[in-house]
Amino acid sequence: MATASDKVRRARPLLGTFVEIEVAGMVKAEMNAAIDAAFEVVASVHRLMSFHEPDSDVSRLNREAWIRPVSVHAWTFEVLQAAVKMHRRSNGMFDISVAPALQAMGLLPQMNDDVPIDTKTRSFDAIELLEGQRVRFRQANVRIDLGGIAKGFAVDRAVEVLRGLGAASGLVNAGGDLAAFGGEPQTVHIRHPRDPRRLICSVEVTDEALASTARRFDPFQSADTASSAIIDPGSRKPASAVDGTTVRAPCCMIADALTKIVMIAGTEAAELLEHYNASALLISTDDDVQITPDWHHAGYLAA
Amino acid sequence: MTQWVRYTLPAAAIVSVASPAYAMQYLSIEEAQKQAFPSATHFAEVQAGRVWKAEAGGRVAGFFIFDRVIGKHLYIDYAVALTPSGAVHSVEILQYRESYGGEIRSPSWLAQFVGKNSGSSLKINGDIRNIAGATLSSTHITEGVKRVLAAYGNRLR
Numbered sequence: 324m325a326t327a328s329d330k331v332r333r334a335r336p337l338l339g340t341f342v343e344i345e346v347a348g349m350v351k352a353e354m355n356a357a358i359d360a361a362f363e364v365v366a367s368v369h370r371l372m373s374f375h376e377p378d379s380d381v382s383r384l385n386r387e388a389w390i391r392p393v394s395v396h397a398w399t400f401e402v403l404q405a406a407v408k409m410h411r412r413s414n415g416m417f418d419i420s421v422a423p424a425l426q427a428m429g430l431l432p433q434m435n436d437d438v439p440i441d442t443k444t445r446s447f448d449a450i451e452l453l454e455g456q457r458v459r460f461r462q463a464n465v466r467i468d469l470g471g472i473a474k475g476f477a478v479d480r481a482v483e484v485l486r487g488l489g490a491a492s493g494l495v496n497a498g499g500d501l502a503a504f505g506g507e508p509q510t511v512h513i514r515h516p517r518d519p520r521r522l523i524c525s526v527e528v529t530d531e532a533l534a535s536t537a538r539r540f541d542p543f544q545s546a547d548t549a550s551s552a553i554i555d556p557g558s559r560k561p562a563s564a565v566d567g568t569t570v571r572a573p574c575c576m577i578a579d580a581l582t583k584i585v586m587i588a589g590t591e592a593a594e595l596l597e598h599y600n601a602s603a604l605l606i607s608t609d610d611d612v613q614i615t616p617d618w619h620h621a622g623y624l625a626a
Numbered sequence: 627m628t629q630w631v632r633y634t635l636p637a638a639a640i641v642s643v644a645s646p647a648y649a650m651q652y653l654s655i656e657e658a659q660k661q662a663f664p665s666a667t668h669f670a671e672v673q674a675g676r677v678w679k680a681e682a683g684g685r686v687a688g689f690f691i692f693d694r695v696i697g698k699h700l701y702i703d704y705a706v707a708l709t710p711s712g713a714v715h716s717v718e719i720l721q722y723r724e725s726y727g728g729e730i731r732s733p734s735w736l737a738q739f740v741g742k743n744s745g746s747s748l749k750i751n752g753d754i755r756n757i758a759g760a761t762l763s764s765t766h767i768t769e770g771v772k773r774v775l776a777a778y779g780n781r782l783r
Binding site: 332335336337341343355590593615616 | 629630631632633650652653661704716717718719722764765767768
């Protein structure tokens with residue numbers, strides 16, 4: 324059993340949330356250097372994929388990709404490839420082009436000089452991936468936001484950096500989207516989406532990822548949950564099938580993206596979860612908790 | 627086709643694991659100083675408990691500023707490291723605290739946090755190390771860093 328001094332755990336404000344990184348199994352200076360490098364890679368993902376930063380790949384795509392092909396960083400391309408695949412496989416349920424609906428709700432800012440976009444129009448398969456990491460939008464009214472997948476990708480990259488620098492074990496937690504590797508399992512407590520004082524269960528995580536999404540709640544305003552920040556591309560309205568979900572998957576990018584599908588499709592997401600070797604827990608609007616049969620493989624409910 | 631398994635939450639079990647508050651101590655001020663300026667040989671206190679000048683062999687390596695912002699309800703302690711020219715070098719969370727629910731409206735409950743500095747070990751539900759289920763916004767830290775820059779960015783030399 325490792326003692327506290329064998330580990331270093333630090334946190335920085337990144338990706339609009341708090342990113343926590345823990346490593347173990349090296350001398351302290353090495354652990355700190357590894358954590359620095361992992362934070363740096365998370366910051367790079369943020370710079371590339373932020374909707375808010377005017378120089379990010381995402382902003383450049385939103386400005387220009389409907390006019391001409393735009394070349395992007397290899398990581399942005401990798402995330403777009405995963406997003407397009409999941410879009411097709413989920414029959415359009417996973418859709419990174421719901422940014423206009425989020426803008427209309429005030430959850431994403433309007434860009435300067437951008438034309439107002441009718442949130443009711445929807446376009447299936449609107450993103451074209453070309454040779455040489457170039458991207459083109461098939462319609463003029465497409466605006467993308469990688470908020471539903473990039474955080475998971477950043478967690479995966481950070482884990483890769485920590486492993487590459489020789490960390491025996493570690494954990495990266497970006498505001499609830501997390502991955503752990505090596506060593507003893509990490510215990511993660513999952514909150515009830517409607518009452519954050521209540522913990523639904525704890526899950527043991529090792530060499531896998533866990534991502535959670537819930538309907539938005541703001542304890543400053545009220546203890547009740549507001550509407551979801553996840554848009555159902557079918558209705559262009561906030562998803563209302565379930566109150567919250569936690570997905571465990573081999574990598575965090577996939578876990579992150581799959582939470583959006585469960586929020587929209589509820590139990591209908593089972594086949595897709597299976598395809599991605601993922602399991603899930605969901606809390607329905609009438610407070611029922613449901614799990615996929617393989618959820619239990621390492622976890623247990625109501626600890 | 628995968629069948630979902632219905633799980634009914636035992637109400638009693640939920641209450642027994644209820645978590646009114648959560649706290650995580652990451653780094654002490656001293657640890658964070660060393661982390662931000664590994665080459666520094668001395669940290670000269672410029673403003674008591676708040677601002678330090680990092681010196682390496684007689685040269686200024688940068689400045690270290692301790693600050694706190696309100697998170698959801700409770701303070702988050704953090705540190706901003708500035709380069710000698712006053713630009714942000716790094717932002718690090720030192721201690722994170724959070725609470726929910728009715729308890730926070732009670733002054734006596736809040737009083738337990740008054741006077742705690744980042745060196746005090748404040749551990750509520752110390753066994754809860756990882757929480758998932760809600761994305762916590764770091765907006766207040768971003769605003770805090772802006773404030774620190776406005777206050778010190780051009781003033782420290």
